Amino acid sequence: MKGATSIYNPELDLLEKYDDFSSLSVSDLKNVKNGAGVINLKKGRSPLKAVGENNLLYFISGEIEVRLSNKTYFINSQTDEKILRKAFNERNDILTIIATRHSSILFVERSALYDLLAFENMGDYIVEDLTAEDARNKDSDWMQSMLATKLFRKIPPQNIQKLFSSFESKNIGRGIRVVSEGENGDQFYVIKKGNALVSRKGAMGQELEMVTLKPGDYFGEEALVGETTRNASVTMSRDGVLMCLDKESFQHLLQTPVLKSISKNSIDQWSSENRDVVLIDVRLPIEFRCDRTEGSVNIPLSELRDKIPTLREETRYVIACSDGCRSRLGAYLLNEAGLDAYVLAS
Numbered sequence: 001m002k003g004a005t006s007i008y009n010p011e012l013d014l015l016e017k018y019d020d021f022s023s024l025s026v027s028d029l030k031n032v033k034n035g036a037g038v039i040n041l042k043k044g045r046s047p048l049k050a051v052g053e054n055n056l057l058y059f060i061s062g063e064i065e066v067r068l069s070n071k072t073y074f075i076n077s078q079t080d081e082k083i084l085r086k087a088f089n090e091r092n093d094i095l096t097i098i099a100t101r102h103s104s105i106l107f108v109e110r111s112a113l114y115d116l117l118a119f120e121n122m123g124d125y126i127v128e129d130l131t132a133e134d135a136r137n138k139d140s141d142w143m144q145s146m147l148a149t150k151l152f153r154k155i156p157p158q159n160i161q162k163l164f165s166s167f168e169s170k171n172i173g174r175g176i177r178v179v180s181e182g183e184n185g186d187q188f189y190v191i192k193k194g195n196a197l198v199s200r201k202g203a204m205g206q207e208l209e210m211v212t213l214k215p216g217d218y219f220g221e222e223a224l225v226g227e228t229t230r231n232a233s234v235t236m237s238r239d240g241v242l243m244c245l246d247k248e249s250f251q252h253l254l255q256t257p258v259l260k261s262i263s264k265n266s267i268d269q270w271s272s273e274n275r276d277v278v279l280i281d282v283r284l285p286i287e288f289r290c291d292r293t294e295g296s297v298n299i300p301l302s303e304l305r306d307k308i309p310t311l312r313e314e315t316r317y318v319i320a321c322s323d324g325c326r327s328r329l330g331a332y333l334l335n336e337a338g339l340d341a342y343v344l345a346s
Contacts (some may be wrong), residue, residue, distance in 0.1 A: 145215070163254060166245055172194070177234070181201060189234075189244055225329045262342040278297065280330065
């Protein structure tokens with residue numbers, strides 16, 4: 001790896017020094033150890049270039065310069081212990097990270113660690129709040145379905161337990177319409193038991209059946225993210241149980257960690273570092289022609305979902321619009337699909 005004088009596997013006692021690993025079992029720690037490494041960097045080298053951006057970085061020794069869009073700070077042995085016990089590259093607004101002298105860094109694959117921490121927290125929630133074995137099995141099914149989605153891999157582990165404990169369970173009978181097309185959205189839903197039918201009104205006012213939702217599927221998030229009305233109706237096709245999350249909890253625990261804002265200066269910085277960045281304006285073509293976002297391509301929000309299969313996983317996408325509502329929803333849809341998407345700050 002460029003800039004590395006050596007790389008080796010860490011010992012378990014090194015992992016135990018950091019807060020992120022304190023709740024893991026010995027077997028999980030061994031799993032983390034197998035996918036982790038320690039890298040020695042020469043002065044002037046970047047750990048991001050050496051090990052990639054999909055790893056969490058933890059300080060061991062030396063000195064690290066972290067440059068943000070509006071300030072620069074240093075991490076060394078004199079830094080506060082609470083900071084040293086955490087990953088130093090979790091901020092969304094980091095431009096560059098450079099070793100200012102010979103330094104040693106622990107790196108751990110981000111998604112693998114988040115998966116372990118998420119299931120650890122989920123297990124704590126189940127043990128704490130459920131007693132019967134049958135109840136544990138039923139609850140774990142919908143939880144595991146959600147945790148397996150690409151979107152939930154982007155949620156910090158500390159949010160997972162709060163998120164699941166914030167859901168409320170509601171029994172809904174067959175034929176009951178849960179949400180109606182055109183109404184304001186105020187809740188996010190996950191199907192725990194039963195099935196639901198998604199439908200939309202056709203040009204002649206007829207009801208068009210779109211798709212059937214099953215346990216583990218979720219709905220209602222687009223109206224919350226985009227601050228808009230429901231774009232479809234959802235009706236229970238079998239008796240079931242829905243897990244419901246209010247708008248405030250959804251935005252605080254799920255939406256905010258997933259939607260990251262980025263400035264035009266940061267985009268320029270990424271481009272100067274030869275990073276693959278695409279700026280997408282999700283307004284209508286007529287809006288785009290009259291007020292073009294510099295350097296952007298136009299993909300209207302209504303077409304963005306269909307374009308997702310053609311987008312590259314290694315590219316960073318920055319989404320723009322005029323009011324922020326459509327760009328938030330656009331970035332959310334891309335993140336939901338496992339892509340790396342940001343909202344252009346106004």
